[in-house]
Amino acid sequence: MKSLIATLAVLALNPAQAAPIAMEDQSQLKVPAMQAAPQFTPPAEDQLPDNAFGKMVREGHALFVDTRRLMPEAVGNGLNCSNCHLDQGRLAFSAPLWGAYPMYPAYRKKNDKVNTFAERIQGCFQFSMNGTPPAADSPQMTALSVYAYWLSTQAPIGVETPGRGYPEVPQPKGGYDFARGQQVYREHCAICHGDQGEGQQVAGEYVMPPLWGKDSYNWGAGMHRINTAASFIKYNMPLGRPGSLTDQQAWDVAAWVNRHERPQDPRLVEGSVEKTRVKFHANDGVNLYGQTVDGVVIGQGM
Structure with a gap:
């Protein structure tokens, strides 16, 4: 690393x-x-x-x-x-x-x-x-x-090759918890991605990517889904130690990351988060877009 x-x-x-x-x-x-x-x-x-x-x-x-x-x-x-x-x-x-x-x-x-x-x-x-x-x-x-x-030279065409994508990590029976996710983030993620998810820069260039905020992926990206982020995290993070987090930890920290604001979904419908949620997010995996967390509507963008 x-x-x-x-x-x-x-x-x-x-x-x-x-x-x-x-x-x-x-x-x-x-x-x-x-x-x-x-x-x-x-x-x-x-x-x-x-x-x-x-x-x-x-x-x-x-x-x-x-x-x-x-x-x-x-x-x-x-x-x-x-x-x-x-x-x-x-x-x-x-x-x-x-x-x-x-x-x-x-x-x-x-x-x-x-x-x-x-x-x-x-x-x-x-x-x-x-x-x-x-x-x-x-x-x-x-x-x-x-x-x-x-x-992909010599890879089979139209075949689900083992190792493709991010393997599914089933949602734990108890769901996810933001407080636990924050703790997992502090212990395992902040050293690379910063205390506030801001990433790390050297001479103005990112050497570790930001996980939320204006320079991260937007609300239309697949990674905004908690289930997708949990799968990526489980199998790839922390860097050099994939598989070291439990399924519960992966879901918790994915939820913590994705409860933070990021750039708006470019498909925003008539300037409305709610209309955008209904059209694009209501049936798109597990996500927080348009949901109210601690009295604040998530998905308002940066």
Whole structure:
């Protein structure tokens, strides 16, 4: 973890040194042993051909891990693609690209249409990155898509590959508790993400992502669902110690994180949180958007 932070800090302090970005090994980020079923293995960097295709894969990789700096016109917060898709989009149980690319085109209930992979990435920019999606035929989108394609080389098409997505963590019988979640956050999360979820910056660049506030994901992002955040946390956090939290702790801390304000859902209906809740959030997993917590309506945005 120290080497990862050091690498990110160097990039932030001297952006000129950030290209090309080495596809560094993060093999210490392992899934819990009890979940270590056989998974697809993406190709290694040394398998890239020395031609235009290999060059584009490297360009896509750079955009994926350094999105905010390289695509400031498309990113509206402090996040990079690799903040939610760990180990440069390779890590099983962290929504790896090799598990996503072969599943598209696909119908998505979120926008009630069949989405291409490019449209799926555009959704990430709109919600998780709180930004402006690049055009489907833009050089950046092409490079990102090619990188995802390369990682999924020889993966089965249209098959739910083990390790895809974030495995479901059932809601505990007693539900979640904000007070317990705050304590879990203090003990396990604040050291990286800050006491107030503000993340960590070096020379104005985030080296650890903010979890709430103006520079975090917005109210339309999938991670605003407590169940989704609990699954990501359970299988990937704390960094370097995945699986160390119980299901209850994962749900509690996910609820604590997602009770805090963040940028508004860009699909806001007629300026109304309630109308937006009814249309987009009422049946979208377990979430707090439009709910009243401690006398305050959640989801008013930053």
